[in-house]
Amino acid sequence: MTAPPGGALGAAALPAAGLEMAVDDPSLLDADRLMVRFGARFACRDVSVRIWPGEVIAVVGESGAGKTTLLDCLSGQRAPDSGSVRYRTSAGGIIDVHQESEMVRRRLQRTEWGVVRQNPRDGLRLDISAGGNIGERLMATGHRHYGRIRAAAADWLERVELDVARLDDLPAQFSGGMQQRLQVARTLVSAPRLVFLDEPTGGLDVSVQARLLDLLRRLVAELDLAAVIVTHDLAVARLLADRMVVMQHGEIVESGLTDQVLDDPQEPYTQLLVSSVLRV
Amino acid sequence: MTDTAHAATPGLAGYNFAYLDEQTKRMIRRAILKAVAVPGYQVPFASRVMPLPYGWGTGGIQVTAAVIGPEDRLKVIDQGADDTVNAVSIRHFFARTAGVPTTTRTQDATVIQTRHRIPEAPLQRGQIMVFQVPIPEPLRWLEPREPETRRAHALADYGIMHVKLYEDIAHHGQVATSYDYPAMVAGRYLTAPSPIPRFDNPKLDRSPALMLFGAGRERRIYAIPPWTPVESLAFEDYPFEVQRWSRPCALCGATDSYLDEVVIDDQGNRRFICSDTDRCEQRRAEAAS
Amino acid sequence: MTAMTDTAPILEIRDLTKTFVLHTRGGASIPVLDRFSLSVDAGECVALNGPSGVGKSTVLRLIYGNYRAGGGEIRVRHAGRMVAVTDAEPRRLIDLRRHAVAYVSQFLRVIPRVPALDIVAAPLIALGCDALEAQARAGALLARLNLPERLWTLPPATFSGGEQQRVNVAVGLIAPRPLLLLDEPTASLDAGNRAVVIDLVREAVAGGAAVLGIFHDPMVREAIADRAVALSARDRQEPDQQAGEP
Numbered sequence: 001m002t003a004p005p006g007g008a009l010g011a012a013a014l015p016a017a018g019l020e021m022a023v024d025d026p027s028l029l030d031a032d033r034l035m036v037r038f039g040a041r042f043a044c045r046d047v048s049v050r051i052w053p054g055e056v057i058a059v060v061g062e063s064g065a066g067k068t069t070l071l072d073c074l075s076g077q078r079a080p081d082s083g084s085v086r087y088r089t090s091a092g093g094i095i096d097v098h099q100e101s102e103m104v105r106r107r108l109q110r111t112e113w114g115v116v117r118q119n120p121r122d123g124l125r126l127d128i129s130a131g132g133n134i135g136e137r138l139m140a141t142g143h144r145h146y147g148r149i150r151a152a153a154a155d156w157l158e159r160v161e162l163d164v165a166r167l168d169d170l171p172a173q174f175s176g177g178m179q180q181r182l183q184v185a186r187t188l189v190s191a192p193r194l195v196f197l198d199e200p201t202g203g204l205d206v207s208v209q210a211r212l213l214d215l216l217r218r219l220v221a222e223l224d225l226a227a228v229i230v231t232h233d234l235a236v237a238r239l240l241a242d243r244m245v246v247m248q249h250g251e252i253v254e255s256g257l258t259d260q261v262l263d264d265p266q267e268p269y270t271q272l273l274v275s276s277v278l279r280v
Numbered sequence: 281m282t283d284t285a286h287a288a289t290p291g292l293a294g295y296n297f298a299y300l301d302e303q304t305k306r307m308i309r310r311a312i313l314k315a316v317a318v319p320g321y322q323v324p325f326a327s328r329v330m331p332l333p334y335g336w337g338t339g340g341i342q343v344t345a346a347v348i349g350p351e352d353r354l355k356v357i358d359q360g361a362d363d364t365v366n367a368v369s370i371r372h373f374f375a376r377t378a379g380v381p382t383t384t385r386t387q388d389a390t391v392i393q394t395r396h397r398i399p400e401a402p403l404q405r406g407q408i409m410v411f412q413v414p415i416p417e418p419l420r421w422l423e424p425r426e427p428e429t430r431r432a433h434a435l436a437d438y439g440i441m442h443v444k445l446y447e448d449i450a451h452h453g454q455v456a457t458s459y460d461y462p463a464m465v466a467g468r469y470l471t472a473p474s475p476i477p478r479f480d481n482p483k484l485d486r487s488p489a490l491m492l493f494g495a496g497r498e499r500r501i502y503a504i505p506p507w508t509p510v511e512s513l514a515f516e517d518y519p520f521e522v523q524r525w526s527r528p529c530a531l532c533g534a535t536d537s538y539l540d541e542v543v544i545d546d547q548g549n550r551r552f553i554c555s556d557t558d559r560c561e562q563r564r565a566e567a568a569s
Numbered sequence: 570m571t572a573m574t575d576t577a578p579i580l581e582i583r584d585l586t587k588t589f590v591l592h593t594r595g596g597a598s599i600p601v602l603d604r605f606s607l608s609v610d611a612g613e614c615v616a617l618n619g620p621s622g623v624g625k626s627t628v629l630r631l632i633y634g635n636y637r638a639g640g641g642e643i644r645v646r647h648a649g650r651m652v653a654v655t656d657a658e659p660r661r662l663i664d665l666r667r668h669a670v671a672y673v674s675q676f677l678r679v680i681p682r683v684p685a686l687d688i689v690a691a692p693l694i695a696l697g698c699d700a701l702e703a704q705a706r707a708g709a710l711l712a713r714l715n716l717p718e719r720l721w722t723l724p725p726a727t728f729s730g731g732e733q734q735r736v737n738v739a740v741g742l743i744a745p746r747p748l749l750l751l752d753e754p755t756a757s758l759d760a761g762n763r764a765v766v767i768d769l770v771r772e773a774v775a776g777g778a779a780v781l782g783i784f785h786d787p788m789v790r791e792a793i794a795d796r797a798v799a800l801s802a803r804d805r806q807e808p809d810q811q812a813g814e815p
Binding site for chain 1: 590592630635659660682
């Protein structure tokens with residue numbers, strides 16, 4: 001490797017990237033005062049979240065804190081009792097997700113959005129080949145060329161580090177980690193702008209978790225994806241998220257830059273959560 | 281569809297014309313009208329118990345009973361043949377309960393009830409095809425949950441159906457589905473054409489005849505009205521194709537008909553002959569004269 | 570805002586106050602900073618002095634947005650304007666870190682399983698630099714810091730303290746930013762590598778960067794700091810229980 005002129009600190013001009021502008025960019029998803037009640041209990045209470053393009057947000061908290069309910073509201077899978085979710089489409093228009101027809105929501109969910117579920121059984125068709133699983137979103141959006149669909153599926157199999165030779169194998173024959181990577185490929189093949197991940201590493205062995213996290217981190221950066229990741233694992237948040245939101249009893253108790261919330265937690269609940277993590 | 285409901289009309293003493301009571305026929309006709317109005321859409325109906333077991337054409341018989349009148353001439357086929365047990369008994373059933381004339385000639389029939397085939401002779405304006413349907417839901421193989429398949433139809437969310445074709449090509453090198461091959465009706469509803477061979481799918485497209493489908497056990501009626509566009513699913517690089525045979529019919533020499541393979545002796549010798557017995561006989565008669 | 574000149578401040582701190590409240594320890598309150606003020610100009614290197622535990626690292630972390638201020642204001646120059654760090658939106662902080670503020674922490678904390686070369690190249694790539702060029706420049710910097718090339722493709726988790734520190738310095742210095750925060754950048758380095766780091770910091774200052782650093786080694790402080798600011802312990806209680814310090 002050769003040293004560039006001027007050394008590491010030389011005047012080699014960097015593009016004044018558009019990030020200064022990016023700060024003032026319009027947001028991608030805007031959730032306003034979401035409320036969801038299960039009887040007397042609040043699963044979401046006055047929850048407001050904004051997501052900007054290319055940004056990864058972790059929603060952390062213990063089981064029952066309302067994380068998955070929030071994710072379901074944000075991704076249009078559950079209508080809140082009150083409050084709204086607004087989304088800026090790639091065409092530039094703003095839509096009120098829960099006021100739209102089911103048809104519009106479904107179209108969003110299979111084009112501009114993606115959902116990766118904790119249990120691959122909920123996110124995959126186990127009796128359809130790996131290639132068919134990856135190709136489904138393409139076929140659902142009108143792709144009608146078998147050869148190209150198959151090539152895209154093979155390409156994505158490689159991108160999630162699965163053996164292309166298994167393109168025609170059934171996911172039922174895959175390990176848990178492989179199934180989860182397949183689910184990621186199946187979701188990302190249609191080039192979504194916003195993905196929702198619900199405990200993507202839950203239930204996996206630690207070493208398998210690590211590989212999946214590395215993969216997600218790489219893909220999120222490569223594809224400039226915006227992502228909402230629900231996790232109870234603070235290490236997952238630290239590794240993947242720019243920002244995090246801490247939920248307790250259906251409410252957001254603290255939010256901020258991931259390293260700030262983890263290194264200087266302000267609220268009693270967040271301090272308890274952070275201090276409970278076993279450091280190795 | 282003449283409403284005929286008097287003891288004076290032809291039929292079996294003690295039974296209403298064409299076996300079903302008029303209330304039931306009206307209920308079925310309402311379902312048929314709705315089905316014709318929304319081509320390809322599966323309309324639920326209160327299927328009756330019929331004097332034959334499920335799987336023998338209970339849905340088809342109810343549809344035929346609801347549309348047939350004394351002036352009609354009925355043809356019934358099973359796998360293309362007029363002389364199989366099922367076809368013969370259904371034909372006799374209506375001959376007795378409705379007193380209608382029957383025929384085996386496609387051209388002469390006004391109502392044709394069928395199991396698994398569409399006749400080779402071109403259908404004509406004014407004819408009604410009645411299909412016996414075991415499973416009306418084309419998505420059933422992929423999605424067993426009825427609420428999900430209904431939602432898929434409501435939202436025209438049919439990507440999953442191409443997944444099945446994809447799987448066929450991936451595993452067999454071609455679309456292996458050879459009968460009940462799914463088709464889009466009027467560009468809106470994905471529809472099961474009943475277990476007719478893929479060979480017959482093109483006959484559904486813009487047919488001059490009215491196509492009615494009855495599923496007795498599943499309690500569904502659907503329709504393809506005359507001249508409705510029907511498109512069989514396919515990929516751009518794997519276009520829809522019908523089955524072809526390398527030899528003509530061993531009996532009539534037809535090269536354009538659907539052939540059945542028949543074992544003719546104990547030595548395992550086989551012949552390929554027309555599945556449409558009426559068409560085959562007519563061709564042989566023409567050749568002889 | 571004032572027009573940008575060579576002597577315009579890059580960093581302005583006014584009445585910065587920070588108290589850690591330990592809710593898990595019965596709400597114990599640990600004041601660390603009480604109305605601390607400081608200004609650092611472009612092309613200036615300021616050393617933060619004071620006894621261990623007095624809150625020097627806390628000042629750097631507050632400027633970097635890693636800690637949340639309790640009161641007062643921190644402003645950093647970015648794209649010709651003074652931008653508030655305190656109470657900034659997370660997105661603003663990410664933007665500031667990318668373009669305006671570099672931070673060399675005392676201990677390397679990186680994403681596991683990522684090779685050293687990629688870690689060092691990352692800040693350049695975040696600025697839109699071509700990946701190959703970023704890696705070339707990262708390699709040049711690591712070579713200058715005498716990190717053996719065989720280590721470049723390995724994750725730094727298994728490196729020695731000194732090797733990790735050099736990776737850390739490289740991450741902070743690879744992409745020139747107007748403000749450079751250094752927390753003991755030479756603590757575990759031998760004399761030769763210490764000299765390399767001193768040279769690199771001097772080059773940054775000569776290039777117009779404002780540097781605020783903690784240098785326990787008087788020799789290093791003498792070599793690069795233009796002036797020193799002392800942080801007093803007058804308001805500190807129970808300094809050893811400060812939360813959050815790794």
